[in-house]
Amino acid sequence: MGKINQGILGGVSGQVGNVIGGTWKGIDYLRIKPSSVANPRTEGQVDQRSKFSTVLRFLQPMTDFLRVGFKLYANKMTQFNAAMSYNLNNAITGAYPSFAIDYANSLVTRGNLTGAVGGAASSPSAATVEVTWTDNSGSGSAMATDKALILLFNATRGESVFTTAGPVRTAGTESISVPSEYTGEDVEVFLAFISEDGSKVANSSYLGSVTVA
Incomplete structure (x- = not known):
């Protein structure tokens, strides 16, 4: 001046x-007077905002679950932001304006504990989702006392149902009750494990989409 x-x-x-x-x-x-930006909504900016919104709609309903699932990666950021960062970079598919979550490449938990093997999900009875897995205790860092982390995401409603204190790895199965309103709707199913003392977490495994009975 x-x-x-x-x-x-x-x-x-x-x-x-x-x-x-x-x-x-x-x-x-x-x-x-500073020159005004003629077009603050550039193609790149719009593209990135759309991706951000897509991941936000996916993760917001599971905020409490992410506090456990991403706690080991919350370095100078919140667990939620750590999950946002990972999924923005790895779990987006499609092109603007039709971005979507690539569930197979997304993570709702992240860590170096040995993960689940042989995981599967079904809905054998009304308002219930059954999750099964193979007991791989003793393989890598997997322990018999590791507890299951299970999350069901209902994209239609933007809601999630989860447990952060599921059965131990040796149990091999868990039934999760969901609202009766979910009948006929799809839920995306994720399975992971956390060590008994909470110091280790496994990467989540995507078990697929299940239509609730």
């Missing part, structure tokens, strides 16, 4: 063209 001494023009105030005049502590100044 340019300083103006008092003279035949006197002090300057207000705006003339793209020049704005004012007074600060008895000193008159001029500054140039």
Whole structure:
């Protein structure tokens, strides 16, 4: 900004063209008004915002679950933001304006504990989803006492049902009750494990989509 001494023009105030005049502590100044951005919504910006919204709709209903599932990756950020970062970079499919979540490549838990094997999901009875897995205790870092982390995501309603204190790895099965209103609707099923002391978490496994009986 340019300083103006008092003279035949006197002090300057207000705006003339793209020049704005004012007074600060008895000193008159001029500054140039910043140029406005002609198109703040560039193609890249719109594209990124659409991706962000897509991941946000997926993760918001499971915020409490993510506090457990991503707690080991919340370095200088929240667990939710850590999950957002991972899924933005790895779990988006499609093109604008039709982005979608690639569930097979998404993670709702993340860590280096040995994960689930032989996982499967079904709905054998009304308002119930049954999750099964093979006991792989002793393989890698898998322990018999690891507890199951199970999440069901209902994309139609933008809701999730989950447990962060499921049965131990050796149990091999768990039944999750869902609202009766889910009957006939699909839920996306995820399975992971957490160590007994909570210090280790496994990457989640996507078990597919199940239509609730």
